[in-house]
Amino acid sequence: MIFDFYVSNMPFETTEEELQKLFEVVGKVKSVHLVSDRQTGLFKGSGFVKMVDVKVREVVETLDGALLGNRKISVSEALPQKPGGSNTGGGRERPGRGNRPDRRRK
Template sequence: MSKNIYVGNLPWSSTEEEVRAAFANYGEVLSVKLIEDRETGRPRGFGFVEMDDQGALAAIEGLDGSNFGGRNIKVNEARPRAERPRW
């Protein structure tokens, strides 16, 4: 099984490789996706990391509130996306 982890308050200069390296200290990283603005293509300062269950729990415990690129990042288990009405 794997868990999807939300990572927030990332510096806009963060790369998927940097995020992967930070999380790899806690277990196997299956995927990293940093979210970009659809219109401008600029980073939005958050993303998602998919890891094995045990590594995910260790990463959440170890990285939540830690300094990453000069910012204290928020790390927790991702919640399912809320349904939004289509206009």
């Protein structure tokens, strides 16, 4: 069975190979995906790891809080993606406003 894990608070210099090596301590890694900003292409410090035939609790207990570079990472079981959704956002951006709603009195 395949399990997905969400990893956050990683150093911005982290590579897929480094993350894979860390997770291989507890089992077989199927794939690693580092999340990057769509506009800038910069790594956002989080990612996903797919593992095969592992105990979710053991992976989380072993790796949550582990040091990767100079940071303690956070590891949890990834939430399933909503059916039909691609999690692409979709709100209308307002230039110069940081996409915040207008709260001025009219």
